[in-house]
Amino acid sequence: MEIEKDLEKLIEEIGGEDFQKKVQVCYQCGTCVGGCPVAWVNENFNPRKIMLALSRGEIDEIINNDLLWFCCYCHTCLERCPQKIPVSEIIVKLKNIAAKVRGIPEGYVNELKMIAKTGRISSISSATERRREQLNLPKLVQTSVEKDIKRILKQTGTNLFLEKEIKK
Amino acid sequence: MVDAGHHPKINVLTYSELEEVRGFVGNFKVKVKKKPRFVIPEKCNGCGLCVDVCPIEVPNEFDEGTTTRKAIYVPFAQAVPLVYTIDMDACIECFKCIEACGKLEAIDFSQKEEIIELDIGTIIVATGYDIYDPTPIKQYGYGRYPNVLTALELERLLDESGPTMGKLYRPSDMKAPGKVAFIQCVGSRDDIHEYCSGFCCMYTIKNSLILREKYPDLDISIYYMDIRTPSKGYEEFYRRAREEGIKFIQGKPSEIAQDPNNHNLFIYSEDLAKGKAIRDEVDIVILSTAAEPRPDSRTLGSKLGVTSGPSGFYMESHPKLKPIDTPTEGVFIAGSSQGPKDIPYSVAQGSAASSRASRILSSPEWEIEPLIAFVDADKCRNVRKKCGICETRCPYGAIIAPEGKPAYVIGAKCHGCGTCVADCPEGAITQLHYTDVQIVAQIHAILREKPEEKILVFTCHWCSFGAADTAGNSHLKYPPDNRIIKVMCSGRLDRKFIYEAFRIGAGMVLASGCHPQDCHYITGQHHAERRLKAVPKILERAGISPERFSVKWMSASEGQTFSKVMKESSETLKSIGIERIKEENEKAKPELEKRIKTFREDPDVAKILLADEKVDIEA
Known part of the structure; x- marks a missing residue:
């Protein structure tokens, strides 16, 4: 039920009555897959099949599949789609639904923890700093975790995933 | 030649x-x-x-x-x-x-x-087409990678009297290729050109077979979204290509990359049958580019009175029934100027156009339908101030409204839709055989007895009247309370006809015509739709329930729709009830009377109106 409601909301967000014009016009040409850098690493990741399932209303199939989380938002598919379907942007929305329904994969939680702690996905290593110095790049600044990061996490609702994790 | x-x-x-x-x-x-x-x-x-x-x-x-x-x-x-x-x-x-x-x-x-x-x-306009230049599709590298060719460039290389005497070389190093690939639908069926260019599948298959014959060991693949081989013998040709070992890979390539050292090309695509991303190294890539209208087609069209469709190709007068006619009588279109097409189709259309043209040339006089319009110069507003509405309504360029002078109709160009007649603010234009007098007389005859129990239906000659006809031929049942008045085109439907019908007590009025893209007079339905949009509000203000007037567009095959609409209308009429209709009509009379004022001013129409009123008084 929850998913169905989300699907309705998603359709509304993607363009309401224009959903058909924006998603169901997909004629399964595979341009998105041909240019997808993830499809090269993981041959099971296939944005075309995600669009196919979506246009047929099979949203649980997408959400229950962890492959959805492999998209890295390079937006090549969106750029090259001959029908101008915003594939990567739709995937963002699908991920949001999946996060609500099923939670987010462990790797993302770890990244979140790191961000909450340091403001970065990975810590600054001395090697990085040395390289930057050699290249005449400015030193990396420590972001204010308390002031900025926490606020961003709260406003985007991402902190909920952290809280869940802590409760566990 | x-x-x-x-x-x-x-x-x-x-x-x-x-x-x-x-x-x-x-x-x-x-x-x-x-x-x-x-x-x-x-x-x-x-x-x-x-x-x-x-x-x-x-x-x-x-x-x-x-x-x-x-x-x-x-x-x-x-x-x-x-x-x-x-x-x-x-x-x-x-x-x-x-x-x-x-x-x-x-x-x-x-x-x-x-x-x-x-x-x-x-x-006869047979100005052909242009080939889309694929340079803007950056990911295919045309113009940057020497070994990416267009299909037309390949045609030149395969020509025995062409620049290479019919031999295929890699342009980068003049070596013989070992592997070539074709990419279909470059610049068509996408956001550049929405349409399918139609003939590229066949010429790609033809070129692949020529290459196979010349170079039996050459590895040939064709990247396609759909292979379209619908005409006679085409599918057999496609099968032959598969028998000859041409590889057909379903998938639109996302990108072509080039090895800068040897100019070899890498095609990145999905192989849909496998459901996997693939990378293919080839020597030459041939892009099957879209056909597009010639850049000056619109300027030429405006000189000839030939319109262009959204794709830029010339518009035929009717998509099914008048494929070579244009709005200007005596001007025909043929070949790819009308839309991308292959040789057999172009030859057929060219032959049709020339035989149509010779039909006109071989007779000393050319007959047209006697339904044309004419302007009453004394009434025309264009003399007093700039008007020219009629000129903008005519899709055939048959009306000319010179500044300061009365507008006039070029009879030989008029097709008789009547759109100008309905939109003339002075009632200065008359259409022969569909005059105001004739139509008002029909309205009065139909509504002489028990008008509030009747549904007056206006139909156009070609589509909605055809729908009524189909309903009859198919023995579809619907209540007998409707009465039809036929005009040539819904463009002739003057709002005053509707007001007059309600003024003399009609129960319901239904206006109908063709679907928007099917108009036999190109834009007549469009003008009717625009004009009739305001009617429900005006009626409502006058006191008439808006559901008593409706507009329905249907094609001649839609007998089912016609009978369904008639049934629904009949039910609506019953649900409103005769008493209320009479009440509403009585209330609306003064307002409607104002709206049909020009009918009173026309002595011939006024005569009909008065005659009926006299009968009423006597009764």
Whole structure:
């Protein structure tokens, strides 16, 4: 039920009555897959099949599949789609639904923890700093975790995933 | 082509442009601009000595720029007429050609542009198409990677008398290729051109088979979204290509990359059958580029009164029934100027156009339907102030409203839709056989008895009347309370007819016509729709329930729709009830009376109105 409601909301967000014009016009040409850098690493990741399932209303199939989380938002598919379907942007929305329904994969939680702690996905290593110095790049600044990061996490609702994790 | 050049009754004007067309079917006055060739055709014997001495070389258009030509040239060996032309954009005026020509004295640098006037009976527009230049599709690298070719460039390379004598080489190093790939739908079926170019699947299969015949060991793949082979013998041809080992890979490539060292190409695509991303290394990639309208097609069209559709190709008068006709009688379209098409289809359409044209030319007089409109010059507003509404309503350019003068109809151009009649603010235009008098008389006859129990239906001749006909032929049942008045086009439906019907007590009025894209008069339905949009609000303000008036668009095959609409209307009529209808009509009368004021002013229409009122008083 929850998913169905989300699907309705998603359709509304993607363009309401224009959903058909924006998603169901997909004629399964595979341009998105041909240019997808993830499809090269993981041959099971296939944005075309995600669009196919979506246009047929099979949203649980997408959400229950962890492959959805492999998209890295390079937006090549969106750029090259001959029908101008915003594939990567739709995937963002699908991920949001999946996060609500099923939670987010462990790797993302770890990244979140790191961000909450340091403001970065990975810590600054001395090697990085040395390289930057050699290249005449400015030193990396420590972001204010308390002031900025926490606020961003709260406003985007991402902190909920952290809280869940802590409760566990 | 050569035969046409020699035919005593065919006059070929090449290197010429259409300047102006005036007049009408059978009587066109056409101005043609003949551009100067700087070579006198009668003196030139085509020996080509001038070409040998010309020092200027520019890319050869006929060879798609794969070779060069001189500033003095013939476009290609079989050109008609075989006369040289000097390209003044390239010529440096060294006059070496004059020396080479010698005693023939065929070269004349003093030639000027010339305008000639011709009396023409019929015109066929067969201006063809252009090929989309795929340079803007950056991910395919055309123009940057030497080994990415267009299909037309390949055609030149495969031509036995072409630049490579029919041999295929990699342009980067002139080596023989081991592997080639075709990519379909480049610039068509996408956001560049929405339409399918139609003939590319077949020419790609043809080219792949020519390559197979020439190079039996060549590895050939075709990347496609859908292979479209719908005509006679085409599917068999496709099967033959598969038998010959041509690889068909479903998937539109996302990108072509190039190895900078050896200019080998990498195609990144999905293989849909496998559901996997693939990378293919090939020597040559051939892009099957879209066909597109010629850049000047709209300017030419406006001179001829021929309209272009959203894709830019010329619009036929009706998508199914008038595929070669244009809004201007006596002007026909044929071939790819009307839309991308292959050779058999183009030949069929060209033959149809010429036979239609000769039908007109072979008769001393050309008959048209007697349904044309005419303007009452005394009533026309254009004399007093700038109006010209009628001119904008006519899709055929048959009405002309000169400034300060009354508008007039060119009878031979009028097709008789009546749109101008309904939209004339002064009621100055009349359509023969569909006059206001005739239509009002019909309304009155129909509504003479028990008008509040009747549904008055306006239909157009071609579609919604056809729908009613189909409903009858199919023995579909619907209540007998409707009465039909037929006009040629819904464009003729004056709002006053609807007000008059309600004024004299009609229960319901239904206006109908064709679906928006099906109008037999191109834009008549469009104007009707716009005009009728305001009616429900006006009726409501006058006190008439808006559900008592409706508009329905249907095609001639929609008998089911017609009977359904009639059933629904009948139910609505019953649910409102006669008492309420009578009440509403009584209340609305003064307002409606105001709206039909011009009917009162027309003595012939007023007579009908008065006659009925007299009967009422007597009763």
